[in-house]
Structures are given as structure tokens and as C-alpha cells.
Amino acid sequence: MKINSAFNLKNISQILSDYEAHDSLSFEMLNDLITKAELEVxxxxxxxxxxxxxxxxxxGTLISKCINALPNTYILSEVHPLAERHVNLNKPDFRPTDIISLIKxxxxxxxxxxxKKVFESQIKLVNEEVQNNGGHLVLRVHSHTDFNSEESRYSLTTTEILRDSFDILKLATVRHPVDSYLSLEANGWLHFSxxxxxxxxxxxxxxxxxxxxxxxxxxxxFVDDPVSITRSIAxxxxxxxxxxxxxxxHLSKLTGDSGRSGYTIEPRxxxxxQDSFLKEIEESVSYHELVAKLAYN
Structure with missing residues (x-):
């Protein structure tokens, strides 16, 4: 397979498609091809x-752990430069290595x-170092801040900050809203009004x-077929x-690890x-639109 200066994101994606058709390629060879293609881009x-x-x-944490366990792949977990919930301006805490919090x-x-400028420069530096050492960086964005908090901006803040400096490949994981809402409620994370x-x-x-x-x-x-879906994500x-x-x-240590634990991935x-919640579901206009868009029964 020849690498040349005409590479773009579509070409890099094609490498993985070609890998599916060439079982003789080891993942070490595949990793080398992706790294070379990234450097060409x-x-x-x-x-x-x-x-x-x-x-x-x-x-998201479970899926991110699986991505983090892929060869030469590294996740920066729960990234959001403008998040405020952890910053107490009335009583600043000790954050000697956190330049962004110190700026706040x-x-x-x-x-x-x-x-925004500091965040962009930090990501540039980390991404370059990871790529130069044959690795692949993934940002696990804290989207809860953008959509389900008191400081919601209803947009992909991190993507907007980085799009001028990077070609961005992005995915989103979703879950049936009934299950995710009940888990939010159980964890006390209904941070919106x-x-x-x-x-x-x-x-x-x-x-x-x-x-x-x-x-x-x-x-x-994903939980029905983690191998197939992780392959698709890759x-x-x-x-x-x-x-x-x-x-x-299961060895991956990521922030936000509040959900399931153990070695087995399976549906739960x-x-x-409750009857009162069933009534909320029935009367929610947005719910019916959402499950239709996500093709949930």
C-alpha cells in the first residue's frame, strides 16, 4: 500500500477498509500505515x-475504556475547557498543574x-507528541456541560474551538433516553432546570x-456486540x-467512571x-420525536 502526499481523511479511512480485506496485515503494520498517513495529512x-x-x-465511559484499550490509542477523558462546575471562585482550591483553572x-x-487559546495550544502539543511517537489521540468531550448543565451552550464548544486548527473526526454515543434519564436521576446529576x-x-x-x-x-x-461496534468505531x-x-x-482508568464495573460487557x-414516570413518557412531545430520530422502539 503506497502512502503519498495526496492523503486526506477519506484516504486514512480507506486504510481501515483495506485492512478488513487483507487479513495478512498485522495490527502493528496497520498502526504504522495510519501513523504515516496522519503525518502526510x-x-x-x-x-x-x-x-x-x-x-x-x-x-460513554465503558465505550471509552474499550477505545482506550485499542493499540497505541490514548484518551483525554472528559475534556471541556470552559466547564465551571468544578471551579469555586469564592474559595479557589489547589490546582498547581491546571493552567486553565488558574486563569479562571x-x-x-x-x-x-x-x-480557548491555551486549550487549543495544549491540544496541539499533546496531539503532535502522541502522533510523533506512533500513537493516536482521542478527546472524550464532556458534552454534559454543553447540553445538560446550568451553563449549557447547546453547541459542541470543544469542536468549535478546535475546528480551525484540526480536521476533526467525531462520533457520539447514545442510549435510550428512558434508561439514561433514570440513571441521571439516581446519580443526582439532573443539573438543568x-x-x-x-x-x-x-x-x-x-x-x-x-x-x-x-x-x-x-x-x-455496543453491549450486544462489543467487538463489532468497537471495530466500527475504530x-x-x-x-x-x-x-x-x-x-x-477493564484496566483503563478514566474520569467519570461511575457506572458498571467488571470484566463482562452485556445488556442489563x-x-x-413508576406509573407517574410512565405518564411523563406518554405526555413528552420531545421524547417521541427523539426515539423516532434514534430509531428506538
Missing amino acids: KAVGKPVIREMHHLACTG YTQVPFHEDLI PATFEEYCRRYLLFIAEFKSSELIKYED QRLCLPFDESFLSTF PRKTL
Whole structure:
């Protein structure tokens, strides 16, 4: 397979398709081809960056652990430069390595523009170092901040900040809204108002509107067939794939790991639905629109 200066994102994706048809290629050879292609893209245009988006309690941590377990793949977990929930301006805490939080503590009038510039430069540096050492960087974006918090902007903030400097490959994982809402409620993470099921589904619709249907991955499909779906994710994000992730994903340590634990990936039963909640489901206009768009029964 010849690598040349005409490479673009479509060419890199084609490498993975070709890999499917050439079992003789080891994943080490595949990784080398992807790395060379990325460097070619960087030489003639913008470097590639990968983003995974998901709302809280939609299985994102589990899926991210599996991606992180792919060969030479590294995830920066729960990225969002403008998130405010963890920053207490009234009583600043000790963050000696967190330059962005320290900028927020200064409260200078231009701090948001400065934070965006610092974040962009940091991602450039990390991505370049990872690529130069044969690795592949994935940003796990904290989309909960953009869509399900008091500071929601209803847009992909991180993508907007990075799009001028990178060619962005992005995916979003989704889960049936009944299950994700009940998990949010159980965890005390209904960080929006009103904290109703209808409002949640309205915000969920705004989230999926940022993606093409081909960029959406169902959590339910993943737990039914983790190998096939992880392979598909790897192909769409131009990452090396090897089934060995199944035996190592549980070793990944990522922030936001509040859900299932253990070595087994399998569907779990839905929580019991109270009559009052069933009525909310029936009366929610946004819910019916959402499940239709996501093709849920």
C-alpha cells in the first residue's frame, strides 16, 4: 500500500477498509500505515484530531475504556475547557498543574478568549507528541456541560474551538433516553432546570442535531456486540483495531467512571418504571420525536 502526499481523511479511512480485506496485515503494520498517513495529512493540511461525545449516563465511559484499550490509542477523558462546575471562585482550591483553572481564578475580563487559546495550544502539543511517537489521540468531550448543565451552550464548544486548527473526526454515543434519564436521576446529576423528562429529551434532541446519523453509535448495539461496534468505531475514527481490547479494557482508568464495573460487557435490565414516570413518557412531545430520530422502539 503506497502512502503519498495526496492523503486526506477519506484516504486514512480507506486504510481501515483495506485492512478488513487483507487479513495478512498485522495490527502493528496497520498502526504504522495510519501513523504515516496522519503525518502526510499534517504535511499538506491540518492535523487530525478525534472526538468522542456522549451525554452522562449513556454508557460513554465503558465505550471509552474499550477505545482506550485499542493499540497505541490514548484518551483525554472528559475534556471541556470552559466547564465551571468544578471551579469555586469564592474559595479557589489547589490546582498547581491546571493552567486553565488558574486563569479562571484570576477573573480577568478577557479570560474566556485566553482559555480557548491555551486549550487549543495544549491540544496541539499533546496531539503532535502522541502522533510523533506512533500513537493516536482521542478527546472524550464532556458534552454534559454543553447540553445538560446550568451553563449549557447547546453547541459542541470543544469542536468549535478546535475546528480551525484540526480536521476533526467525531462520533457520539447514545442510549435510550428512558434508561439514561433514570440513571441521571439516581446519580443526582439532573443539573438543568426544569429537571423534567420532557426537558431532558428536548436537550437530547439539540445534542444529536450536531451529528450526522452515521456519527451516532447506540450503546445498546455496543453491549450486544462489543467487538463489532468497537471495530466500527475504530474504522470511523481511523484507529488500529485488535480484539484484545476485550481482555484489557477493564484496566483503563478514566474520569467519570461511575457506572458498571467488571470484566463482562452485556445488556442489563431496565429499572422498574413508576406509573407517574410512565405518564411523563406518554405526555413528552420531545421524547417521541427523539426515539423516532434514534430509531428506538
